[in-house]
Amino acid sequence: MVEQAVLEVAYQVVGGDFSQAGDGASRLKRVLQQIGLAPALSRRIAVAAYEAELNIVIHAYSGVLKAKVSPVKVEVWAEDQGPGIPDVELAMKEGYSTAPDHVRALGFGAGMGLPNMRRNADELEIKTVLGEGTIVYMCFANRA
Amino acid sequence: MTYFHSVKLHEDKCKGCTNCIKRCPTEAIRVRGGRAVIDDARCVDCGECIRVCPNRAKSVVTDSRALLKDRKFNACLVAPSFFGQFRSEVSLGRILASIKSLGFSHVLEVSRAADVVASALSKHLLGPNVRYPALSTSCPAVVRLVQVRFPDLIDHFVPFDAPMEIAAYAARQEIKLATGCSDDEIGVFFTTPCPAKVTAVHQPVGQGHSQLTGALSMAEVYADAFKFLPKVTHEEPVYGSARGLAWAVSGGEGTAIAKDDYLAVDGLQHVIALLEEVELGRLRSVKYIEGQACIGGCVGGVLAVGNPFIARLRIARMSQRLVSASLPALDLAPSALTLRQTLLPRPFLQLDANIEVALQKLNELEALVGQLPMLDCGACGAPHCRALAEDIVRGTASSTDCVFVLRKQVSSLAGELMDLAGKLPPAMGRG
Known part of the structure; x- marks a missing residue:
């Protein structure tokens, strides 16, 4: 049996470092373009990955943005060591945010992160442990 | 293609x-x-x-003015940035007269078309079905950049043609109306500050045909017009709208749009950085982005003669000094402004048409990157190590193109040679 081609990438994310926020999502986007995914799909993935990456920068201490790309689907994990999410259902509400004022002053933390991820991903799963960290899993089907 | x-x-x-x-x-x-x-x-x-x-x-490579001989009527479209090449004391009417004397039957300020686009733009941006941030189509280098590098942003472009094309259409209408001649008797030429617009004339960003016959080097036309200027005794009628003239410089398109909804970015590297933000879904609160490939806007084009910052000042002074215009605004149907061409993606990043193969190549690429020195020295002929790795998996370069990889291979080969030289056949070795 021929093994299906798969590519795995991982990009480190530093909590609190807004100067690098988006680097991981941008690099992932380039990879997706090199693979030749439909522009609309790679855009959805990049937007969702960016939101996930940004959440690590805003809320966590450190983390990693991982992706596994196969011809049929793209899976993205945003894993962090951080405070965890106390109320996931509330966090999914548009406009709800626990981002501190200095983050909002930068134009981030408008409470659209998770809603944007849900809108763009085909599957979204959140595992969170208070005081330890969060894993956001997203899956995007390639229907082309 | x-x-x-x-x-x-x-x-x-x-x-x-x-x-x-x-x-x-x-x-x-x-x-x-x-x-x-x-x-x-x-x-x-x-x-x-x-x-x-x-x-x-x-x-x-620009077009030659020898082309003027082929046609009965020839119009010169004068770019707003052209005026910035002259001292601000020189009147627009004299500049136009001097250009016309170089063999044109008509001259037309492109700023007249820019002015019409500006009005249409402010209306369009308030309307429905606009993908924010909307992108300007006036710089063809930026349009092509989006086609090759940001194909998923193509639907952000406003549906208007560049002022140059609209001005060409208007010039043709004017000449046909005045003389009754046919389209093939008319030549329309643009004084271009940049190569991007030469290409836009000969191969428009979309699929259609340009209304222009050719693009003349701004530097060449300026040199002759400047020489002729002292002999000019009359003034050509001027439209001279400050709003249209402003399109010569970066930020000029924004006069039609509320300041806090509008963003101007110049220099292609800066445009790329900004479009990367747009790609990630940021900047949705911005209504319009004017991206210009050249620093300073069109006055910064490689065929502009003067310093772009001085040109910017001159344009500002000329705008202040404008008196009442002697020419009316262009009266164009909305359809005349519409981008006649479909903008198609021209993606080049894809490593292979087959996704399985592309994934394989990308894996090879990532492995190769680990073996390269990441010094981005450029000696291999590629701009940086990652680009060399891309070229290698595409089959257009080899890993020994890297001097560091080559040196390592030579050194290990030398080591093997030394080893071999130290070995003696059993029949030898008695000294």
């Missing part, structure tokens, strides 16, 4: 240095056999390589 390009390399002058490969915004240039080679599919004719080449080995 073959692409027309107005940026040309003079092989005899190229020394194979790495200045242009490093500065090309689309990474379209490689050094091969000691000469720069431009990849037709990637080049957007921005002209950055012309600016940075220390050996003047690249230039813009």
Whole structure:
């Protein structure tokens, strides 16, 4: 049996470092373009990955943005060591945010992160442990 | 698909240095056999390589004024940036008269068309079905950049043609109305500040045909118009709208749009950085982005003669001094403004048409990157190590193109030779 081609990438994310926020999502986007995914799909993935990456920068201490790309689907994990999410259902509400004022002053933390991820991903799963960290899993089907 | 390009390399002058490969915004240039080679599919004719080449080995191919002989009537479309090449005391009417005397039957300020676009733009941006941030179509290098590097942003472009095209259409209408002649008796020429617009004339960004006959070098037309200026005794009628004239400089399109909804960015590298933000879904609160490939806007084009910052000041002074215009605004139907062409993506990043193969190549690429020194020295002819890795998996370069990899291989080969030299056949060795 021929093994299906798969590519795995991982990009480190530093909590609190807004100067690098988006680097991981941008690099992932380039990879997706090199693979030749439909522009609309790679855009959805990049937007969702960016939101996930940004959440690590805003809320966590450190983390990693991982992706596994196969011809049929793209899976993205945003894993962090951080405070965890106390109320996931509330966090999914548009406009709800626990981002501190200095983050909002930068134009981030408008409470659209998770809603944007849900809108763009085909599957979204959140595992969170208070005081330890969060894993956001997203899956995007390639229907082309 | 073959692409027309107005940026040309003079092989005899190229020394194979790495200045242009490093500065090309689309990474379209490689050094091969000691000469720069431009990849037709990637080049957007921005002209950055012309600016940075220390050996003047690249230039813009523009059209010759000899073409004027072929037609009964010839109109010169004068770019707003053209006026910025002259001292601000010189009146617009005299500048136009001087240009006309070079063999044109008509002159038309492109700012007249820009003014119409500005009005349409402010209406359009308030309307439904606009994808924010909307992108300006006026700089063809930026339009092509989006086609090759940001294909998923194509639907952000406003549905208007560049003022140059609209002005050409208007000039044709005017001449036909006044003389009753047919389209093929009319030549329409643009005084271009950049190679991007030469290409836009000969191969429009979309699929259609340009209304223009040719693009003349602004530097050449300026040189002759400047010489003739002292002999000019009359003033051509002037439209002279400050709003239209402002399109010469970066930020000029914004006069039609509320300031806090509008963003102007100049310099192709800066445009790329900003579009990357847009791609990630940021900047949705911005209504319109005016991206210009050249620093300072069109006054910063490689065919503009003067310093772009001085030109900007001159344009500002000329705008202040404008008195009442003697020409009316262009009366154009909305359809005349509409982008007649469909903008199609021209993606070049894809490593293979087959997704399985592309994934495999990308895995190879990532592995290769680990073996390269990541010094981005450019000696291999690619702009940086990652680009070399891409070229290797595409089959257009080899890993020994890297001097560090080559040196390592030579050194291990030398070690093997030393080992072999130390070994003696059993029949020898008695000293």
